[in-house]
Amino acid sequence: MCLVIPGKVKSVAGEKAIVDYEVEEREVGTALVPDVKVGEYVLVQAKMIVQVIPEEEAKAALETIKEAGEKHG
Amino acid sequence: MADPGLLVMRYAFPCAEISIQLGNITRKEYEEIEAALLAGRSLPQEKLEQFFPALTRRLKEVAERDGLSEYWSEDAIHTYFLKYHDEYIDKGDGMLGQMSPTEKELCRCTIGKVMEVKQEQIITLKTPNGNELVLGKYAGNIEEGDIVVSHRKFATEKLSAEQAATYGYP
Numbered sequence: 474m475c476l477v478i479p480g481k482v483k484s485v486a487g488e489k490a491i492v493d494y495e496v497e498e499r500e501v502g503t504a505l506v507p508d509v510k511v512g513e514y515v516l517v518q519a520k521m522i523v524q525v526i527p528e529e530e531a532k533a534a535l536e537t538i539k540e541a542g543e544k545h546g
Numbered sequence: 547m548a549d550p551g552l553l554v555m556r557y558a559f560p561c562a563e564i565s566i567q568l569g570n571i572t573r574k575e576y577e578e579i580e581a582a583l584l585a586g587r588s589l590p591q592e593k594l595e596q597f598f599p600a601l602t603r604r605l606k607e608v609a610e611r612d613g614l615s616e617y618w619s620e621d622a623i624h625t626y627f628l629k630y631h632d633e634y635i636d637k638g639d640g641m642l643g644q645m646s647p648t649e650k651e652l653c654r655c656t657i658g659k660v661m662e663v664k665q666e667q668i669i670t671l672k673t674p675n676g677n678e679l680v681l682g683k684y685a686g687n688i689e690e691g692d693i694v695v696s697h698r699k700f701a702t703e704k705l706s707a708e709q710a711a712t713y714g715y716p
């Protein structure tokens with residue numbers, strides 16, 4: 474899994490992107506990953522995208538987080 | 547000598563959102579750390595140890611391992627992040643064991659030379675593995691030609707050439 478919860482890039486405009494976290498959307502900066510594309514899964518720190526991660530890693534992480542939430546929720 | 551509290555904050559801040567998820571800090575405390583970092587001042591040691599318990603434990607471990615007199619010191623912080631951090635990642639210590647392969651690589655500290663500083667303190671860092679873009683705004687005044695450490699794509703501090711060589715930078 475990941476320690477940082479991955480999000481999916483919904484849109485990119487200039488040096489800003491909207492990242493979808495299922496429960497909310499956040500506007501973040503893209504300056505550290507300027508070639509990020511819509512549909513990619515990303516890790517965000519301090520409102521900046523810092524890393525694109527492979528879809529299978531992101532989905533596995535989200536699944537684990539969901540399972541943990543169900544166990545504790 | 548650098549202020550150990552400020553150094554801890556600079557290295558740990560990229561992980562601070564994880565600390566929120568873990569319940570070690572609140573969003574308000576996160577913002578307090580960020581504001582202090584941007585102002586270049588440290589928070590009290592006691593508070594930082596409470597915010598970052600795993601890091602504190604590892605600083606104590608590496609200080610003991612290398613015979614350092616103080617765990618809350620520039621020496622111990624460098625010894626952890628620049629000498630033993632990868633080892634802790636590779637053995638999956640604590641929450642580090644829950645990172646995906648991509649996040650593990652992101653988490654490793656890298657030493658590089660600043661090639662360019664752009665708007666919003668976006669830095670092009672030349673590292674032994676190629677160029678990478680890192681955020682410089684939390685590390686104080688960074689200029690072209692400086693040798694800096696990056697952790698999770700955030701610059702953490704400037705090193706002297708001698709310090710960098712100690713930790714394997716060519």
